[in-house]
Amino acid sequence: MFWASYFLAALAIILAWPVPVILSRAKWPSRSPFSAMVLWQAIALAGGLSMIGAMLAWGLEPIGENLAQGLRSLWDILIQRRPAETLGLVHVFAISAAILLTVHLVFTLLLTYYRILSGRRRHRDMLNLLSSPSLDAPATLVIPYPSPVAYCLPGGGQSVTVLSDGLMDILSEAELTAVMTHEKAHLSQHHHLLLWAFAAWRAALPWLPTSQLAQQSVNELIEMLADDEALKKVDRQTLVRAVAIVGSGAGAETAASLPGPTGTAAVTGGVDGQEDVIAGRLSRLLTPQPPLPRWIRAVIQASAVLLLAVPTVLLFAPGLIR
Incomplete structure (x- = not known):
């Protein structure tokens, strides 16, 4: 079925609400601010990747077994003008939403950078x-x-x-x-x-x-x-x-x-x-x-790496989208 897209959607929801709330109220970050910083970055990156990935996994499911294969098939449909009967309206909407969200995030990143640079220049x-x-x-x-x-x-x-x-x-x-x-x-x-x-x-x-x-x-x-x-x-x-x-x-x-x-x-x-x-x-x-003890810091940083690895594996490992 579409379990990979569902899992990514669930992960995106978890990283969007309960996890940041719990982490923001935790007392341990002051004992290891570097580990907490790494974890916050992983939460933000994994959350964004999961949001976009869930929509892509759902949208590309009929034409590919993983993200790379699905994107190649989509390229063939758009550029080579191959038939697209397998893509329904819902899947097209999901792909479009993923593309729009990606463009929105990248554009906002660049716009924020430009505004900050302009503010610094005036300052x-x-x-x-x-x-x-x-x-x-x-x-x-x-x-x-x-x-x-x-x-x-x-x-x-x-x-x-x-x-x-x-x-x-x-x-x-x-x-x-x-x-x-x-x-x-x-x-x-x-x-x-x-x-x-x-x-x-x-x-x-x-x-x-x-x-x-x-x-x-x-x-x-x-x-x-x-x-x-x-x-x-x-x-x-x-x-x-x-x-x-x-x-x-x-x-x-x-x-x-x-x-x-x-x-x-x-x-x-x-x-x-x-x-x-x-x-x-x-x-x-x-x-x-x-x-914090060194082993706890190592666990926190390993958890951050795992957070980034999970959506990446789900998107690129063969057979996980279908």
């Missing part, structure tokens, strides 16, 4: 007018602003960290090191690419719990990863003070960050719920939990 133009280079740190700009503000602006070889002079007047040398290390970790670990991908996912499917919860969770996780990097340079109490001071200017940071239409800022700083993120960071730093 950089403003910084060129209002900021001055730091005398003590390379690739760092200082803006004349009394509130404590710190964020990074990605741009490949032109990436910069932006600090307000109000922040620099307040922070001690160790606290400034913590802030700089945190912001540079965002750039070196390419967190802006993750924000872009999940912002596009939310813009494409705003009604989907996965896209909403994933964007919020990913923003929290990248802050945890950057905090962990800062802890390699400074002690925990110094980082707590630095986070609290920068957090007191979170509203100004958000206002300065040129958010895009999807709700994700053109920089890694101002996103929706920033105050909640700062509160979560402080709570994690003040009441540290032991990291």
Whole structure:
């Protein structure tokens, strides 16, 4: 029968609602933010692949035993003008829906990227007018602003960290090191690419719990990863003070960050719920939990790989569609 398409549809539903809800409420991600980040990416990719794959598996079932064979048969029907009597109206509709959803996702991804790049370009133009280079740190700009503000602006070889002079007047040398290390970790670990991908996912499917919860969770996780990097340079109490001071200017940071239409800022700083993120960071730093055991992290990451493998095997393994 069509059990592969049904299984993919069930998997898409599970990854669209109960799984992201459960993961967003879990406590363990703060103990292993990298593993949680990998799992969120796998959920998003596997969910999208399952949605599209379920419709393709259903639509191509009469003309192929797997995705590759079905697409070859469809190519023959469309290009070679072979007879298409085996394809009914329902199957044509399913194929069309899969193609439209794929085009919608890819177009939204590219459109989001263009808008974020445009926002960053405008922001950089403003910084060129209002900021001055730091005398003590390379690739760092200082803006004349009394509130404590710190964020990074990605741009490949032109990436910069932006600090307000109000922040620099307040922070001690160790606290400034913590802030700089945190912001540079965002750039070196390419967190802006993750924000872009999940912002596009939310813009494409705003009604989907996965896209909403994933964007919020990913923003929290990248802050945890950057905090962990800062802890390699400074002690925990110094980082707590630095986070609290920068957090007191979170509203100004958000206002300065040129958010895009999807709700994700053109920089890694101002996103929706920033105050909640700062509160979560402080709570994690003040009441540290032991990291997850290595074997549990390995299980989580293996589960992420399995999530991606299941829809792929169902689509491409011979005989699983029919």
